[in-house]
Amino acid sequence: MVTGQDRGIVTAVSYSAKALGITRGLPIFRVKRDYPNVIILPGDYPSYVHYSGLMFDIVRRYADDVEEYSIDECFADITGLDKPLKMTYREIAERIKKEINEELDLSISVGVAPTKSLAKVASKWVKPNGLTVIEKETAHNFLERTPIEKIWGIGNQTSIFLKKRGIKTAVDFACKKREWVEENLSKPYKAIWYELNAIPIMEVDPLPKLLYSSIQKTQTFRPPSNDKIFLLSQLSGHIEDACAKARRYDLVPKSISFFLKTQDFRYVSRSLHLACATNAPEAIIPLAHIELEKMHVKDVLYRTAGVGLHGLVPGKAYQGDLFGGTAKAGKFEEIHKRMDVLEKKWGRKMVWVGSSGSDGNDKMSEMKGDKLFL
């Protein structure tokens, strides 16, 4: 069994499907073609969010500092809790695991170690339903059986770089001289080196002050297109969605980015600082228009368009500036409020900005400049 959307890629793989050699990221059409017996299900995000919350709650019974790393993973700092709980670290992990098993009927794999990087190695050591403890003294036994590319934070590019220098396993890396590491690698990889040597660098970050520090909306379209009006309508739609999400969380971006992905997977992007932080699409869409002109190359086909809101800070629709940046605020604030209400009541895309509606063929194609239609 796998989850994934039609025309998309595999996002989760059951152990039985894994055994067939199916991996995350495989296009769904290839699963259909090559593995006709595999069941393909759509994801059910709201359920995952629900169970995720219940799981984290159980972990929090035993640790105050719990970092929700992703929807199905967390780090818990249990340093020093062995004394008050009168349990070994292993026993604490066993208890958490047991309660999640019994109360949620979910199996989880747990790793216990002196650093986050080693805990990651430990949690992956036995799956499913595993529990592995790595101690400072035993770390090398695990690392010598871990290929370098399996280490959290070391991806394809870096493993190629490291392998060229004779580093094939995690222990090869951990045993490199500190001077070499300091001289040849950038910050994130130095941190991993220390962490594999049981020196904690990465902190468990219980609850970030902000839920999001950026919001992105992207969509791939088929067939790929070169039509500026169409591309702008895509960007426009994403701006609306991203701004709506920002408003839901009362966040305002200080900068924004636009990007296009070409048919051959090259990225082109523009990012810019907003003179006046805003989460009003009306203020951002004209910028997309300008930036699209700069990014767009004649005859190049694009497959994806995306928008990002960055440097999010708490705030309402408009952060006024000294020179009356709030002047337009009143005008649109009321519209957004009503649009947000409609969306909440009737679902997404009940109302949208005219510039978001073009498929490149309809009358919106005549849209010029930053004129908007509601």
Place this chain on the structure above:
DNA sequence: TCTGGGGTCCTAGGACCC
């Protein structure tokens, strides 16, 4: 019918300033 969508963090280099 080639390869989704949503995130985080980091760095190189240009522009500008004193």
Place this chain on the structure above:
DNA sequence: TCTGGGGTCCTAGGACCC
């Protein structure tokens, strides 16, 4: 006859993760 050294800020894009 060429033009140092030390900053800051900003953007484009890379790398990685789930």
